[in-house]
Amino acid sequence: MSLNAAEIAAIPTARAAIAAVKAFDIAMGPDPLQWAVKYPGSKLVLIGTLQNLVPSLAVAEGGALQSLVSEQLDSWDAILAKAEVQGSSGSAAAGAASS
Numbered sequence: 001m002s003l004n005a006a007e008i009a010a011i012p013t014a015r016a017a018i019a020a021v022k023a024f025d026i027a028m029g030p031d032p033l034q035w036a037v038k039y040p041g042s043k044l045v046l047i048g049t050l051q052n053l054v055p056s057l058a059v060a061e062g063g064a065l066q067s068l069v070s071e072q073l074d075s076w077d078a079i080l081a082k083a084e085v086q087g088s089s090g091s092a093a094a095g096a097a098s099s
Contacts, residue, residue: 009064013057020049 003011027042028035 005064005068006061009060010057013053013060016053017050020046020053023049 024042024046027045028038
């Protein structure tokens with residue numbers, strides 16, 4: 001399985017989200033009679049934890065996206081530079097042939 005840069009950048013945040021859900025599960029406990037009492041506080045902790053992950057995810061994804069865009073632009077620039085060189089050498093050859 002091959003991951004792109006954006007997916008790799010999201011891995012730490014995804015793992016932190018999984019840890020938050022696990023913590024929610026532990027906080028709720030195994031006793032169904034306590035769930036109604038524990039749910040509001042556990043839910044607030046879970047939602048707060050997940051909301052706090054958003055900025056770090058945005059930074060990681062932004063960096064990965066910037067890298068991907070930069071690589072793509074460099075690739076296009078190289079393709080265009082090569083085409084420009086081939087075009088100018090072809091023009092010179094055509095000019096020499098017509099002389």
